Amino acid sequence: MLDPTPPTFGIEAISVTKRFGGFTALDQVSLRVRPGSFHALLGENGAGKSTLVKCIMGYYRADAGEIILGDQQQVIDSPRTAHELGLGMVYQHFTLVPSMTVAENFVLGKTRLPAVLNWREELARLEAFFAAMPFRVPLDVPASGLAAGEKQKAEITKQLYLGRRFLILDEPTSVLTPNEADEMLGLLKRMTRDGRLTVLMITHKLREVMAFADEVSVLRRGRHVGGGRVGEIGPRECAELMLGNAEIRRLTDRGGVPGAPMLEIAGLSADDDRGHPACRGIDVTVRAGEIVGIAGVSGNGQRELVEALDGQRPPSGGTIRVHGKLYHARRDEMHDARFYCLPEEPLRNACVASMSVAENLVMRDFDRPPFAFGGWWLRPSSFRAAAARLVERYRVKTSSLDAPIGTLSGGNVQRCVLARELGGEVAVLVVANPCFGLDMAAVAEIHAQLMEARNRGAAILLVSEDLDELLELSDRIFVMFNGRLVHEAAAATTDRVAIGRHMAGH
Amino acid sequence: MTDVALGWWGVPLALLGGAIRASTPFLFVSLGECLTEKSGRINLGLEGILVMGAMSGYAISYLTGSPWLGVLVAGGVGALLGVLHAVICGLKRVNDIAVGIALMLFGIGLAFFLGKSFIQPAAPMLPSLDLGWWSGIAQVHAALQVNVLFIVGLLLAPAIAWGLRNTRWGLVLRMVGDSADAALAAGYSVNLVRLAATAAGGFLSGIGGSFLSLYYPGSWNERLSSGQGITAVALVIFARWQPMYCVYAALLFGAAGAIGPALQSVGVTSGYYLFNAAPYLLTLLIMAVTCSPKRALVGAPSELTISK
Numbered sequence: 001m002l003d004p005t006p007p008t009f010g011i012e013a014i015s016v017t018k019r020f021g022g023f024t025a026l027d028q029v030s031l032r033v034r035p036g037s038f039h040a041l042l043g044e045n046g047a048g049k050s051t052l053v054k055c056i057m058g059y060y061r062a063d064a065g066e067i068i069l070g071d072q073q074q075v076i077d078s079p080r081t082a083h084e085l086g087l088g089m090v091y092q093h094f095t096l097v098p099s100m101t102v103a104e105n106f107v108l109g110k111t112r113l114p115a116v117l118n119w120r121e122e123l124a125r126l127e128a129f130f131a132a133m134p135f136r137v138p139l140d141v142p143a144s145g146l147a148a149g150e151k152q153k154a155e156i157t158k159q160l161y162l163g164r165r166f167l168i169l170d171e172p173t174s175v176l177t178p179n180e181a182d183e184m185l186g187l188l189k190r191m192t193r194d195g196r197l198t199v200l201m202i203t204h205k206l207r208e209v210m211a212f213a214d215e216v217s218v219l220r221r222g223r224h225v226g227g228g229r230v231g232e233i234g235p236r237e238c239a240e241l242m243l244g245n246a247e248i249r250r251l252t253d254r255g256g257v258p259g260a261p262m263l264e265i266a267g268l269s270a271d272d273d274r275g276h277p278a279c280r281g282i283d284v285t286v287r288a289g290e291i292v293g294i295a296g297v298s299g300n301g302q303r304e305l306v307e308a309l310d311g312q313r314p315p316s317g318g319t320i321r322v323h324g325k326l327y328h329a330r331r332d333e334m335h336d337a338r339f340y341c342l343p344e345e346p347l348r349n350a351c352v353a354s355m356s357v358a359e360n361l362v363m364r365d366f367d368r369p370p371f372a373f374g375g376w377w378l379r380p381s382s383f384r385a386a387a388a389r390l391v392e393r394y395r396v397k398t399s400s401l402d403a404p405i406g407t408l409s410g411g412n413v414q415r416c417v418l419a420r421e422l423g424g425e426v427a428v429l430v431v432a433n434p435c436f437g438l439d440m441a442a443v444a445e446i447h448a449q450l451m452e453a454r455n456r457g458a459a460i461l462l463v464s465e466d467l468d469e470l471l472e473l474s475d476r477i478f479v480m481f482n483g484r485l486v487h488e489a490a491a492a493t494t495d496r497v498a499i500g501r502h503m504a505g506h
Numbered sequence: 507m508t509d510v511a512l513g514w515w516g517v518p519l520a521l522l523g524g525a526i527r528a529s530t531p532f533l534f535v536s537l538g539e540c541l542t543e544k545s546g547r548i549n550l551g552l553e554g555i556l557v558m559g560a561m562s563g564y565a566i567s568y569l570t571g572s573p574w575l576g577v578l579v580a581g582g583v584g585a586l587l588g589v590l591h592a593v594i595c596g597l598k599r600v601n602d603i604a605v606g607i608a609l610m611l612f613g614i615g616l617a618f619f620l621g622k623s624f625i626q627p628a629a630p631m632l633p634s635l636d637l638g639w640w641s642g643i644a645q646v647h648a649a650l651q652v653n654v655l656f657i658v659g660l661l662l663a664p665a666i667a668w669g670l671r672n673t674r675w676g677l678v679l680r681m682v683g684d685s686a687d688a689a690l691a692a693g694y695s696v697n698l699v700r701l702a703a704t705a706a707g708g709f710l711s712g713i714g715g716s717f718l719s720l721y722y723p724g725s726w727n728e729r730l731s732s733g734q735g736i737t738a739v740a741l742v743i744f745a746r747w748q749p750m751y752c753v754y755a756a757l758l759f760g761a762a763g764a765i766g767p768a769l770q771s772v773g774v775t776s777g778y779y780l781f782n783a784a785p786y787l788l789t790l791l792i793m794a795v796t797c798s799p800k801r802a803l804v805g806a807p808s809e810l811t812i813s814k
Contacts, residue, residue: 078693079690079691079692079693080692080693081693083692083693089691091687091691093687095685095687095688095691095692096685096688097680097681097684097685097688098684098685098808099680099684099805099807099808100677100680100681100684104677107677108677108678108681108692109692111693113674113677113678114674115673115674115675116672116673116674117672117673117674117677119672
C-alpha cells in the first residue's frame with residue numbers, strides 16, 4: 001500500500017543553458033530549491049524565469065545542464081513525466097477548460113484517468129478533499145462561469161487535489177484581490193511548513209516575496225545574478241539585482257487641481273459576448289486634469305466598459321458626454337472631442353499587427369492633412385516623418401519604421417500606442433491595464449507619461465487590476481464589482497485594505 | 507394491404523417517411539462532424555468523404571455481393587480520408603478549412619474517376635425492417651420501412667453524448683477542442699487527439715455515404731449527394747455541437763427534403779422545384795436566425811476558428 005502522503009522533495013538545477021536560435025534565454029543558471037521551502041524566483045520580463053521552469057516541467061529540453069529531483073538526476077521529457085514525478089505547475093494564463101465544469105477539470109488532470117468514469121465516486125472524493133480546505137470552489141459550474149479569482153483558486157487547488165508535492169507558480173496572484181492572494185499564499189506557506197509541499201513561485205511583486213518566501217533567487221537576462229534567504233536580503237537589494245544598472249524614470253509630481261467636467265458617463269450599460277449584462281448603470285464624471293481610477297478583479301465588467309467607451313462594443317443603455325456633447329465613439333467625434341484610448345492588449349485592440357510601425361502611428365489621422373490631400377490621396381513620406389518624431393520622443397525601440405508592429409516587444413508596442421494616443425493634444429484618455437506584463441522600467445515610463453498628460457489638463461479614466469498603480473496615479477478611485485461601481489474614495493485617504501475589501505464584494 | 511386515398515393526411519405521413527428514409531446520411535455525417543469539431547477542428551471535406559463512401563460502398567457490394575462489407579469499406583475509406591485531412595492540418599501554418607475544401611474536391615473527383623464503371627450495374631442493397639406490419643395502409647408501410655443503419659445512428663447519438671461526458675476519451679477530446687493549452691499542460695498530444703477525432707468523423711461520414719448508394723436513393727451516380735455533406739456540417743452548428751440535437755436536426759432536414767414529393771402526391775404541383783430547395787432554404791434561414799454578430803455561439807468549442 002502506498003503511503004498516503006509521500007514526502008515532498010527539493011529540486012536542483014545545475015548550469016542549465018537554453019538557446020532559441022541565436023538567442024540565449026538561459027546561460028548556465030544554477031538554482032537550488034530546498035525541500036519544504038517557499039522559494040521565489042524574481043526577474044524582469046525576458047529574464048528567463050519562465051524558460052527555466054519550463055525546462056524543469058519538461059516543455060523544453062535544456063541544451064546543457066541537468067535537473068536533480070530529490071537526490072537523483074531525472075530526465076523530464078514531457079509535462080506528463082513531470083506530473084508522474086509529483087511536479088505541478090500553475091500557469092500565468094488559465095489552463096482550465098472553459099466549457100467544462102470544475103469537477104471535470106479536476107478529474108481531467110489525473111495522470112491515470114480510468115477509461116470510464118464513475119462520477120458518483122469522483123464527486124465524493126472531491127467533496128472530501130474540499131472539506132479539508134479553508135475555502136471551496138463550486139464544482140458543477142463551467143470554468144468559464146467562474147470569476148478570475150475563483151479560477152485561480154481552482155487552478156491551485158486542482159494541483160493540490162492531484163497530489164503534487166512540488167508546485168511551480170507563474171505570477172499566481174496577478175488576478176487576485178490582495179486578501180485572496182494572502183489567503184492563497186498563506187495556505188501554501190502552511191503546507192510547506194508541514195513538509196507536504198515545496199513551492200517555487202515566479203513573481204515580480206516584492207511585497208509577496210518578503211511576506212511569504214523563505215528564499216529568493218534573482219535572474220537577469222538569462223543569468224542567475226544573486227539571491228539568498230529572505231530577511232538577509234531585502235527588497236532594495238532584490239530590486240537592484242533585478243534591474244542591474246537600468247535607469248528607472250521617476251514619477252512626475254502631481255500638479256494643478258482638476259478643472260471642469262470633461263468626460264461624463266451616465267447610466268452606461270453593456271452586454272458581454274454571450275449577451276448577458278456585464279456592466280450596469282455606470283456613472284462616472286472625470287474632470288480635466290484628473291485621473292479617476294477604476295479598481296476591480298478582472299472579469300467584473302471592466303473590459304466591456306472600456307470597449308463601450310472606445311467604440312468596440314455598442315452600449316445597451318446610458319449616455320457618454322464629452323465637453324457636454326453626446327458622444328457615440330464615431331471616428332469624427334473622436335477627432336473633434338480629442339478622445340483617445342489605450343486599451344488592454346494593445347497589439348490586439350489598438351494595432352494592426354502586420355502593418356508597419358509608421359502606419360500604426362498615424363492610424364488616427366492618416367486621411368487628414370498633413371497626411372493626406374483631400375481626404376483620399378495619402379502621403380506616406382509624411383507618415384514616416386511624423387512617426388520618426390514620435391518614436392524619438394517616446395523612446396520606442398524598433399529596427400525600423402517599416403517593421404511590422406507585431407514584431408516589437410510588448411513594452412515597445414505599448415509605447416507606440418501611447419505615443420499615438422498621447423502625442424497630440426488630449427482632452428479625454430481611457431486607459432486599461434496599461435502596464436500588464438511590462439517590466440519595471442517600462443512601467444515607470446508609462447506612469448510618468450500618464451501623470452504628465454494629467455498635469456497638462458487631460459481627463460483620464462484609468463481602469464486597472466493593479467492596486468498599487470491605481471493608488472499611485474489616481475485622484476479618485478472607484479471599485480467595480482459584478483458590473484457595478486460599488487465604492488468611491490479619494491486616493492489620498494484610502495488604502496489597499498479598504499479597496500481590497502470592496503473588490504471582493506464586501 | 508390497400509392503397510387508401512389519404513388526402514392531406516398523406517403529407518405528414520410522407521414527411522415522417524422522408525425523415526426516416528433521408529435523414530440517415532445527415533445523421534451520420536453530422537455526428538461525425540460533431541466529433542471532429544469537438545476536437546477543435548473543422549473538416550469541410552466530409553462532402554467528398556460522403557461521395558467516396560457512396561462509391562466505394564456500392565463498388566464493394568457489387569464486387570463481393572455483401573452490402574454490409576460495402577458499408578464497412580465505405581467507413582474505412584472515410585477514415586483514411588479523415589486521416590489525410592488530419593495529417594495535413596497537423597503541419598504548421600495549415601488552415602483546416604482550406605484543406606477541407608481541397609479534400610471535398612479531391613474526394614468527389616476521385617469518386618467520379620474510380621466509380622465510372624459502377625454507374626450501370628446493380629449492386630445488392632441493404633435490407634430494411636418493416637415496422638409498418640401492423641397497418642393495412644400501403645403509405646404507412648412505405649413510410650415505416652426502416653433501415654438498420656438509421657437505428658444504429660439513433661443509438662449512436664446518445665452513446666456519443668454519454669461518452670463525451672463519462673469516458674476518458676470523451677473528456678480528453680473536449681479538452682483538446684476547448685483549450686489546446688490546457689491539453690498541452692496536461693501532457694496530451696493535441697494533434698494525435700485531433701487525428702483520431704477526424705478519422706472517426708470520416709468513418710461515420712463514409713458510412714453515411716454508403717447509405718446513399720446502398721439504400722436510398724440506392725444507386726451510384728454522380729449527382730447522388732447534391733451537397734448533403736456540406737448541409738450536415740452546417741447542421742452541427744445548428745445542433746450546437748450536441749449529438750442529440752444532431753438527431754433532431756437530421757430528422758428535420760430529412761423531412762424537409764420530402765416536402766416537394768409529398769405536396770406533389772396531393773396535387774400541389776406548382777413550385778415543385780422550389781419545394782425541393784427546402785433543405786437549402788432551411789439551412790440559410792437557420793444560419794441567419796441563430797447567428798448574431800453580437801454574441802458568441804453558445805457551446806462552440808473555443809479552439810474552432812478560421813484564423814489558425
